[in-house]
Amino acid sequence: MEVLLAILIGSLYAAGLYMVMRRSLVKMIIGLAFLSYAVNLTIFTVGQITRGKPPLIPEGQALPTEPFADPLPQALVLTAIVIGFGLQAFAIVLIKRTYQSVGSDDIDQLEKAASHD
Amino acid sequence: MRKWLIALLPLALTFYFASFIPAIAGGETSTATIEWIPSLDIQLSFYIDGLSLLMALIISGIGTLIIIYGGEYLAKDERLPHFYILTLLFMSAMLGVVLARNLIALFIFWELTSITSFLLIGFKHEYEKARKAALQALLVTGSGGLALLAGLVLLGLVGGSFDIPTLFQEAKSIQKDSLYLPILVLVLAGAFTKSAQMPFHFWLPGAMEAPTPVSAYLHSATMVKAGVYLLARFTPILGGTPEWHTLVIGFGSATMLLAAYIALQQTDLKRILAFSTVSALGTLVFLLGVGTPLAIKGAVIFLVSHSLYKGGLFLVAGSIDHETGTRDVNLLGNLRQSMPFTFVGAILATGSMAGIPPLVGFIAKEVVYEATLEESAALLLTGVAVLTNMLTVAAAVLLVIRPFINKAGELPKSPHETPLSMWLGPILLGILGLAAGVFAPAFGANFVEAAINGITQKPKTLHLALWHGWNTMLMLSMITVAGGVIIYIVLENLLPLMHRLRFNDVLSPATAYQKMLDGLLKVADAQTRLLQHGYLRRYVLVIVISTASLVGYTLVTLTDLASIQFEASTSVRVYEGLLFFLIMVAIGVGIRAKSRIAAVATLGVVGNGVALIFLFYGAPDLAMTQFAVETLTVLLFVLAVYRLPLIKEYSGKRVRIRDGLVAASFGIIMTALILMVISSALPSNLTNFFAEYSLPKGKGRNIVNVILVDFRGFDTLAEITVLAVAALGVYALLKWPTNDEKHANPTATQELDQL
Numbered sequence: 114m115e116v117l118l119a120i121l122i123g124s125l126y127a128a129g130l131y132m133v134m135r136r137s138l139v140k141m142i143i144g145l146a147f148l149s150y151a152v153n154l155t156i157f158t159v160g161q162i163t164r165g166k167p168p169l170i171p172e173g174q175a176l177p178t179e180p181f182a183d184p185l186p187q188a189l190v191l192t193a194i195v196i197g198f199g200l201q202a203f204a205i206v207l208i209k210r211t212y213q214s215v216g217s218d219d220i221d222q223l224e225k226a227a228s229h230d
Numbered sequence: 231m232r233k234w235l236i237a238l239l240p241l242a243l244t245f246y247f248a249s250f251i252p253a254i255a256g257g258e259t260s261t262a263t264i265e266w267i268p269s270l271d272i273q274l275s276f277y278i279d280g281l282s283l284l285m286a287l288i289i290s291g292i293g294t295l296i297i298i299y300g301g302e303y304l305a306k307d308e309r310l311p312h313f314y315i316l317t318l319l320f321m322s323a324m325l326g327v328v329l330a331r332n333l334i335a336l337f338i339f340w341e342l343t344s345i346t347s348f349l350l351i352g353f354k355h356e357y358e359k360a361r362k363a364a365l366q367a368l369l370v371t372g373s374g375g376l377a378l379l380a381g382l383v384l385l386g387l388v389g390g391s392f393d394i395p396t397l398f399q400e401a402k403s404i405q406k407d408s409l410y411l412p413i414l415v416l417v418l419a420g421a422f423t424k425s426a427q428m429p430f431h432f433w434l435p436g437a438m439e440a441p442t443p444v445s446a447y448l449h450s451a452t453m454v455k456a457g458v459y460l461l462a463r464f465t466p467i468l469g470g471t472p473e474w475h476t477l478v479i480g481f482g483s484a485t486m487l488l489a490a491y492i493a494l495q496q497t498d499l500k501r502i503l504a505f506s507t508v509s510a511l512g513t514l515v516f517l518l519g520v521g522t523p524l525a526i527k528g529a530v531i532f533l534v535s536h537s538l539y540k541g542g543l544f545l546v547a548g549s550i551d552h553e554t555g556t557r558d559v560n561l562l563g564n565l566r567q568s569m570p571f572t573f574v575g576a577i578l579a580t581g582s583m584a585g586i587p588p589l590v591g592f593i594a595k596e597v598v599y600e601a602t603l604e605e606s607a608a609l610l611l612t613g614v615a616v617l618t619n620m621l622t623v624a625a626a627v628l629l630v631i632r633p634f635i636n637k638a639g640e641l642p643k644s645p646h647e648t649p650l651s652m653w654l655g656p657i658l659l660g661i662l663g664l665a666a667g668v669f670a671p672a673f674g675a676n677f678v679e680a681a682i683n684g685i686t687q688k689p690k691t692l693h694l695a696l697w698h699g700w701n702t703m704l705m706l707s708m709i710t711v712a713g714g715v716i717i718y719i720v721l722e723n724l725l726p727l728m729h730r731l732r733f734n735d736v737l738s739p740a741t742a743y744q745k746m747l748d749g750l751l752k753v754a755d756a757q758t759r760l761l762q763h764g765y766l767r768r769y770v771l772v773i774v775i776s777t778a779s780l781v782g783y784t785l786v787t788l789t790d791l792a793s794i795q796f797e798a799s800t801s802v803r804v805y806e807g808l809l810f811f812l813i814m815v816a817i818g819v820g821i822r823a824k825s826r827i828a829a830v831a832t833l834g835v836v837g838n839g840v841a842l843i844f845l846f847y848g849a850p851d852l853a854m855t856q857f858a859v860e861t862l863t864v865l866l867f868v869l870a871v872y873r874l875p876l877i878k879e880y881s882g883k884r885v886r887i888r889d890g891l892v893a894a895s896f897g898i899i900m901t902a903l904i905l906m907v908i909s910s911a912l913p914s915n916l917t918n919f920f921a922e923y924s925l926p927k928g929k930g931r932n933i934v935n936v937i938l939v940d941f942r943g944f945d946t947l948a949e950i951t952v953l954a955v956a957a958l959g960v961y962a963l964l965k966w967p968t969n970d971e972k973h974a975n976p977t978a979t980q981e982l983d984q985l
Contacts, residue, residue, distance in 0.1 A: 114800045117810045118843070119904040125836075127897025128817045130774055134767040134889045136880035139871055143820060143833055146863070150840050155900070159907050160914070162847040164800060168921070170931040176921055177933065182848030183917050188937035190844075190852055192949050198859040199956035202866055206963045209870040219880050220766065 118158045125151035138208040138218040145204065149197040153190045160186030233301020233651065236314055240297060240321060243290040247283060254283045254680045257689055259395075261331060270334075271392050277331035280680025284530070285328035285459055287677075288537050292451045293321045295655040299545055300443035302651040303552060313353065317447065320346035324452050328459055333382040333392040340378065340424075340460075343453050344371045350448060351440045363436035366743065370433040371423050378420025378460075384413045385467070398466050398687050405471055414468055417460070418477055425457025425511045428485045432740040435504040442548030445500060450507045451541040455533065458514045462529070466687040469521050478519030483614045485512030490621035494721060495728055499547040499557040499633070503540065506583075506625050509618060510536045517598065520611070523686060524601035530681045531694075532594040535582055535663060539591060542579035542659035543629065546572055549652050550633055555642030559628065563638030568645040571653035573634050578660025582667075584626040584714065585619065585707060588696055590666035590673070595619060595710070599703040616710055623714020624721065631718075670696045771892060778896045785902060806846060813839040830867045834860060851934045 125147050132144025160183045168184035170177045212218055250260065263275040278286070297317060304310045323346055326339030345368070352364030386392040388407045389400040397404070404410060421427075426434040437449045448454070461469075461478065468474060486509045493505035510532070517529035549572050550565065551557045566573040582591030602611040647653070666673040674694025683689045698704065717724075761772075813836055820832035841856035879886070920933050920941065928936035938946050 114802050114806060115908050116905065117802060117806070119901045119908070121810060121813060122904060123897035123901030124814060124817055125897075126900045127893040128821050129893075130770065130896055131821060131889055131893035134770055134893070136767070137878060139826060139829060143829055146833055147817070147820070147836065150836060151900075154840060154843070155904060157844065157847075157849070157852075158904060161908070162800065164847055167848045167850050168933040170921075170925055170933065172931070175925055181921070183914060184920050184933040184937055185914065185916050187849045187852055187934045188942060190849075191855055191934065191938060192942075192945060194852065194855050194859055196949055196952055198863065199953045201863050203956045203959050203963075205863075205866050205870045206960045210963050210966075219878070221880070 114164075115158065115162065118154065118162070122151050122154045122158065125154070136220050138211060138220060141220070142201070142204050142208060146197075146201060149193070149201075153193050153197070156186050156190050156193070233298050236301070236318075237294050237297040239318065240290045240293040243321075243325075244287065244294060247286045247290060250278055250283055251676055254278060254280055255676050257680070257683070263331075266332075266335070271386070272334045273332050273393075274335050275331040275393070276329040277395065278329060279684040280677075280682070281459070281462055281684030282328050284534070284677055284681040285455070286325055288455075288534070289321060289324050289328065289452050292447060292537065292541050292659070293317070295541075295545075295658060296443050296447040298651045299446075299548070299655045300441070302649055303443055303548055304441060309353070313350075313441070313444075316346055316350050316353075317444070320350065320448060320453070324456070327456050331394055333386050333394065333397075336394075337375070337379055337382055340420075340456065341372075341375050343448075343456060344368060344375060344424075347371070347437070347448050347453055350444045351437045353441055353444065354439070357439070360439040363433075363439040366740075367433040367437050369747070370430055370743070374420045374423025374430070377416045377423075381413050381416030381420060384409055384416065388413065389467070394463065394467075401467050404467060410468075410471070411473060414471075414473055414477070417464060417468065418481075421457035421460045422481055422515075423457070424460070425454050425515065426485075426508050427457070427481045427512060427515055428488060428508075429739045431485060431489065431508045432743065434508055435501055436740075438498075438500040438504050442500065442544060442551060445504075446541050446544030446548065450503070450544050451537040454507065454511055455514070455537070458511060458518065458529075458533065461515060461518045462526075462685045465518060465521060465526070465685050469518070475519055475521065478521075479516055479611075480519075482512050482514070482516030482519050483611070485509065486516055486618045487512070487614055487621075490618045490625070491728075493625050494621060494628070494717075495725065497559050499550065499559060499562075499629075500544070502559070502625060502629065503543055503547060506622060507536075507540055509622065510540065513598070513615075513618065516615075517601065518685075520601060520605060522601060522604065523682070523690065524597065524604060526682050526685050527678065527692065528594065528597035528601045530678050530685070531590065531597055534666065534677070535590040535594045538659045538663040538666070539579040539582040539589075542575055542656040542663075543583070545652070545655045545659075546576045546579065549648045549656070550645075552652070553643065553645040553648060559632040561639040561641065562633040563636040564634070565638075565645060566634040569647050569653075571647055571657060575653060575656025575660050576630060576634060578663060579656065580626040580630050582660075582663040583629075584623040584711060586711070588664065588667040590663045590670075592707070593667060593670060593694065593696060595707055596698065596703045599706045603702060612706070616706060616713075619710045620713035620717055623711055624717035627715060627718040628721070667696055670694045767889075771889070774892055774896050778892070778899055781903070782895070782899050785899065785906075789906065809839055809842055826871050827868075830864055830871070833867070834864045837863065849934075851932070 129144045129147030129151055132140045132147065135141055135144070163180055163182040166178075166181045168177055168181045168187070208218065211223065215222055253260070260278040261275065263273050266272050266274045297314065300313055300317065301310065304313050307313070320343060323339050323342035327336060327343060330336035330339055348364050348368040351367050352360050354360045355364075382392075385397070385404070388409050389397045389404050391397060391400070404413070407413075423430045434449055434454065438445055440449065489505045489508035489512060493502050493509060496502045496505060514529050514533055514536075517525045517532065547557060549569065550562065553569065554562060554565075556562065578589070582589035585591045585595035598615055599612060602608060602615050605611050671694055674692050678694060679690075679692040682692060816832040816835035816839070820829060820836070823829040823832060837856065837860035841853045841860060844850075844856060845853035881889075920937055924930060924933045924936045928940040930936035930940070
């Protein structure tokens with residue numbers, strides 16, 4: 114599975130970067146989202162994956178039953194997902210406003226619009 | 231009144247340093263150390279020997295007179311307080327240079343003098359000329375300073391210490407080191423730019439844009455002597471080698487002769503003095519290059535005599551400018567009647583400059599001739615010295631006759647004698663020059679001897695006298711004075727010829743400097759345009775290409791790609807394989823999507839797919855968060871971009887292929903990296919720590935949650951803060967009216983302001 118995941122992550126990086134380099138604002142935002150999935154999955158995968166064993170301590174035990182998934186990358190990724198969402202939401206609203214003001218979703222039009230003001 | 235009070239500070243310093251005279255003249259030295267960066271062998275340490283003491287006395291003594299004089303000279307200038315502050319600041323820095331015992335401390339003070347000099351040259355900053363001259367001086371001395379820093383660091387490494395007296399002991403091994411020549415060249419570059427040696431001299435005449443008291447102090451008596459001081463200080467470390475002799479004598483003799491020649495062609499009083507200062511600095515450098523005990527003796531006496539007479543002459547020039555409104559020697563005249571005290575000061579100073587007995591300048595000239603006569607190339611060296619001095623005598627004669635004795639032209643103002651505070655300086659400096667000559671034995675025993683010993687580091691007793699009897703040196707002196715007077719008499723007839731030779735244009739690297747500066751700005755401009763073009767995607771492109779090539783290169787050359795193990799990989803179940811396939815398809819569709827809804831849909835598929843991967847591999851918390859976030863994102867997207875047009879592809883095919891190749895190569899590298907990391911995974915100690923302490927310390931059975939709210943609680947707090955800020959931003963963006971709305975409904979902005 115790791116090999117498939119590695120290929121998936123690579124594809125996400127490639128697709129994300131390609132879209133970030135587009136002039137269309139919508140594409141750029143989707144590219145950013147792809148990049149953040151890629152990063153999250155990288156951390157998750159590199160921290161070694163364990164199928165179906167969440168890091169939970171059963172009732173009546175002091176330690177989780179071995180083997181269990183590594184909780185640390187999970188905690189890091191959780192933070193990253195939430196922050197990523199904040200960024201995403203702000204970026205989406207920003208392009209909406211940009212489109213309203215500039216009348217185009219072409220990034221290259223932004224500078225021209227700014228110099229008109 | 232205020233100027234007298236402020237002058238008490240440098241005066242007190244002068245007395246403080248004077249109190250060292252008996253001990254230092256007796257051969258002692260004094261040290262004070264403050265630890266600064268002990269791990270790097272850098273101390274803020276100070277050292278007083280004969281050489282430092284002499285310089286410190288010149289700096290604080292002349293500083294006192296300059297403060298008094300400047301207070302009057304700039305009395306009507308509203309920026310007079312700036313003058314006081316900057317001048318005192320400069321004085322501290324300059325004292326630091328001559329007293330520093332540590333190479334790095336010396337360099338810091340050295341740069342501080344450059345900066346204060348920059349501010350003082352640009353004192354009248356409303357004039358473009360002053361700003362340009364200030365920048366020029368800073369760039370020239372600053373680049374020399376960089377060279378000096380490199381030289382000092384190398385010197386410290388080769389000599390094994392940054393402590394100057396310690397380096398005196400290491401001189402032999404330093405001079406044998408293969409780095410000796412680079413050190414010498416770098417240190418000389420610093421000294422020559424600071425002390426205005428050709429071809430770096432052009433900043434000094436430019437620096438005459440500064441108020442005259444500043445020119446007198448920085449650009450004649452003290453700062454420009456820092457380079458000379460440096461050469462003197464390093465004589466026992468770097469001096470005495472053939473390289474030293476060749477370079478230092480070469481630059482020094484060329485500078486002293488050519489600058490004296492150029493000085494005679496000037497008509498502005500200050501420019502005459504500036505070029506004559508360059509010539510004097512050349513003489514000092516030349517003498518240190520010769521480096522025999524006699525030459526060093528000549529250098530020390532000439533240094534003192536020059537500081538006294540040139541400082542005085544600059545003050546005289548300032549007074550003339552102040553009273554008549556012009557500095558043009560062809561216009562000025564007859565000032566001996568209207569400005570008698572200034573005239574006396576001028577006579578004493580020019581007399582010393584021309585080397586007339588019993589002034590100290592006479593002794594200096596005698597010793598210089600004595601030193602050149604005993605060299606192997608006596609004829610050449612003495613010839614250069616005599617010729618330079620003849621030209622200097624001519625300049626001195628000119629400086630007396632033109633402004634004070636000749637008939638005056640139409641002056642902008644009718645001159646009167648200056649107040650006490652302005653003629654005190656020239657008179658006092660003149661009297662000191664006279665006293666040093668008349669009481670030569672005492673001057674020699676108290677000041678010169680210790681300074682010479684400080685330079686040579688070989689203690690010797692010195693006997694200094696005004697009168698040496700009828701000998702070759704006296705004959706040369708008489709020839710010099712006579713030659714100088716003759717040059718002055720025929721100067722009027724010589725000038726057209728001198729101008730026609732256009733020697734000055736060839737000699738002036740100011741044009742080259744200007745071209746270099748313009749070129750530098752052009753390169754900077756082009757480079758900025760190339761790199762800072764403002765296109766986000768090109769920044770991304772450059773960053774990705776650089777990262778991919780660096781990481782890719784390392785991957786291919788330094789690691790063994792065959793070490794990747796696929797066997798350890800977990801098996802793939804059917805539903806996982808299907809999920810992988812689905813996400814890959816969604817990515818492909820997303821890249822090519824033309825409609826917004828399709829694009830958003832692919833985003834949803836990929837996001838939820840990732841959430842499922844989390845779910846399959848023991849991370850239900852992640853999965854739940856990802857599901858929630860994904861739903862919200864898609865909703866927001868649909869709401870926000872509902873009205874946007876179809877997604878257009880603005881770039882051409884070639885650009886798309888280029889971007890695609892770059893992005894794909896980066897993706898491949900990431901895949902390879904992840905596979906490598908997985909193959910050689912290291913066990914995590916943290917995992918066991920969290921598993922063990924989650925329940926007893928964190929009171930929770932869900933370890934991920936415990937990490938988030940307990941072990942890494944502050945991170946989570948910051949994360950919430952980020953979210954809150956983002957939420958505020960989203961709210962403000964949604965509520966803020968667009969330009970059209972503002973026109974239609976002006977209250978909308980007010981409503982928002984009231985929030």
